[in-house]
Amino acid sequence: MRQAVAFFTVLLSIGGFLLTCNFVSMIVRYQKTGPIKLASNENRNKLVMDPLVEMPEHVKRSRVERRAFHVALTATDRPYSKWQCRIMYYWYKKKKDLAGSNMGLDQGYVVLNRPWAFVQWLEKSTIEEEYILMAEPDHIFLKPLPSLVYEEYPAAFPFFYIKPAENEKIIRKFFPEEMGPVSNIDPIGNSPVIIKKDLLEKIAPTWMNVSLKMKNDPETDSTFGWVLEMYGYAVASALHGVQHILRKDFMLQPPWDLETKNKFILHYTYGCDYSLKGELTYGKVGEWRFDKRSYLDAPPPRNLPLPPPGVPESVVTLVRLVNEATANLPNWETTEEVKNNSSFRRS
Numbered sequence: 129m130r131q132a133v134a135f136f137t138v139l140l141s142i143g144g145f146l147l148t149c150n151f152v153s154m155i156v157r158y159q160k161t162g163p164i165k166l167a168s169n170e171n172r173n174k175l176v177m178d179p180l181v182e183m184p185e186h187v188k189r190s191r192v193e194r195r196a197f198h199v200a201l202t203a204t205d206r207p208y209s210k211w212q213c214r215i216m217y218y219w220y221k222k223k224k225d226l227a228g229s230n231m232g233l234d235q236g237y238v239v240l241n242r243p244w245a246f247v248q249w250l251e252k253s254t255i256e257e258e259y260i261l262m263a264e265p266d267h268i269f270l271k272p273l274p275s276l277v278y279e280e281y282p283a284a285f286p287f288f289y290i291k292p293a294e295n296e297k298i299i300r301k302f303f304p305e306e307m308g309p310v311s312n313i314d315p316i317g318n319s320p321v322i323i324k325k326d327l328l329e330k331i332a333p334t335w336m337n338v339s340l341k342m343k344n345d346p347e348t349d350s351t352f353g354w355v356l357e358m359y360g361y362a363v364a365s366a367l368h369g370v371q372h373i374l375r376k377d378f379m380l381q382p383p384w385d386l387e388t389k390n391k392f393i394l395h396y397t398y399g400c401d402y403s404l405k406g407e408l409t410y411g412k413v414g415e416w417r418f419d420k421r422s423y424l425d426a427p428p429p430r431n432l433p434l435p436p437p438g439v440p441e442s443v444v445t446l447v448r449l450v451n452e453a454t455a456n457l458p459n460w461e462t463t464e465e466v467k468n469n470s471s472f473r474r475s
Contacts, residue, residue: 211427212265317358406438
């Protein structure tokens with residue numbers, strides 16, 4: 129009996145060893161050749177395995193090469209965009225030179241059409257870094273941002289409201305069946321995304337054209353609304369066969385995300401409304417609130433009041449970070465100061 133148990137144990141050990149070797153070899157082969165596909169034409173776009181999702185810890189730790197990325201910030205020349213850019217840039221400078229950061233140079237530009245802006249910018253700008261982070265004015269860096277990319281695969285944040293599978297009828301107008309299943313389209317927008325420069329150069333014109341076609345299609349425009357351009361980027365990437373590593377730790381969005389722990393970027397796109405008891409009153413103006421849209425024509429004042437007790441840590445951190453930036457940025461004009469300035473004109 130003991131001999132049988134010992135023999136069975138040896139078999140398990142050998143089996144485990146062979147399974148591990150096979151797994152590692154698939155990882156190595158994947159790195160060299162890209163995703164492993166099924167042989168049949170019907171399933172050619174379905175992954176047998178996705179080691180980007182199930183990457184062993186020792187493989188993650190082995191990546192020591194520093195991949196600096198250029199930070200591209202899309203913006204307009206309206207006061208609403210300008211004050212957000214200043215806060216974003218303040219925290220960019222505070223975090224970029226700290227340990228663990230791969231944040232390289234920065235480049236801001238004034239545009240209205242984001243895809244077209246990237247096409248022009250990539251054509252005309254000299255970018256030293258091999259990678260680019262596409263960022264937005266309402267991003268605050270919480271800690272040094274490393275390069276989250278893996279080999280040829282860009283890194284992106286998955287948005288819960290980008291649902292290609294639930295909009296397959298519309299998606300098929302721009303992503304034909306011969307390109308594969310709709311599940312090939314990542315649930316992302318263009319920001320935040322860290323991507324290789326040459327990949328973005330290929331995707332950007334397609335992103336622009338797809339977005340314009342979506343806008344000119346009444347059904348698509350009505351269905352996608354303000355996230356149309358995000359779908360445009362997701363579809364354009366899939367048309368080029370580009371898959372993204374989906375990083376939930378890339379970003380948080382208060383008030384829905386409650387903590388900032390282990391997150392890289394705080395995105396304050398949603399209004400934060402609370403009662404004085406610390407209860408969320410989303411959709412209704414709260415007794416305490418912070419909403420960037422309250423400051424369309426001028427910056428928010430310095431030293432905003434902190435939320436009442438009971439409000440999530442993410443919202444408290446947001447206000448504290450905004451206050452620190454505005455306290456240290458020179459020539460920060462408050463709403464009243466701007467209104468009293470004779471050069472101010474309401475746009």
